[in-house]
Amino acid sequence: MPELPEVETVRRILKPQLMGRRIVTVSVDRPEIVAHPSADEFIRAVAGTTVTDMRRRGKFLSLVLSDGGSIWLHLRMTGALLVTPANLPPEKHTHLIFGLDDGKELRFSDQRRFGRFWYLAAGEEDRYTGAGKLGPEPDTVTAALLEERLGKKRRMIKDCLLDQSLIAGIGNIHGDEILYLAGIAPDRPAESLSGPEWEKLAEAIPDELGTATARLAMTPEEYLAGRGREYRDEPYFQAYGREGKPCLRCGTAIRRITVAGRGSSYCPKCQK
Ligand SMILES: [Zn+2]
Structure with missing residues (x-):
């Protein structure tokens, strides 16, 4: 599943290609990928609007539209978002296509179809996406904030890091890497962490995610060639996937x- 660095990479690559573009047509071949409103209403609302911004919150992306509304989306397991020339043969499992006024298309493909789109009209309360329940962005955390939000939890620290309502954007891969950097074992109960350990964690979280995002930087051409999916840069991982x-x-x-049903890799000597 894409984590914050991958989702932020998608935003950085697509935002310049979408800013100021008018969405001329919208076609949806799998109505269930539009979670709110109905697929028909989504198409009617979005067609004819212009993209004025592209944002990220946790692992959600949003397109701010000229009508004051916004499109929200979550890539979930296998979703990929591409801006393509209209004549590029569509990826298998392409379920949603926005035709843009420059002749290009914004396409969403998703083999497993867990990815979701929402449209929120101007002023509409977000009771749909779940983005409102997200914890703070990882680049805003401090030791005091982490201790306040996690410090009384008996759950294991890795489990807490993956809980999007406690901190937004961390997934299994970067969770392992963050704990390696901080020297904390993934199965420690969160309530057992000391002051200096919260300090290390508060440093490791933005460090890891910032470094990972910087490493993923690529040109729009490279991104398109990788079909919006091949942005894994595994060799630099220090803990994740390195068991043995x-x-x-x-x-x-x-x-x-x-830990909490997820495989977790760590160094039993460096991580206490
Ligand atoms: Zn070690």
């Missing part, structure tokens, strides 16, 4: 355990 391999700091074999 030597820790890059101390040489101890990276261990894999299950």
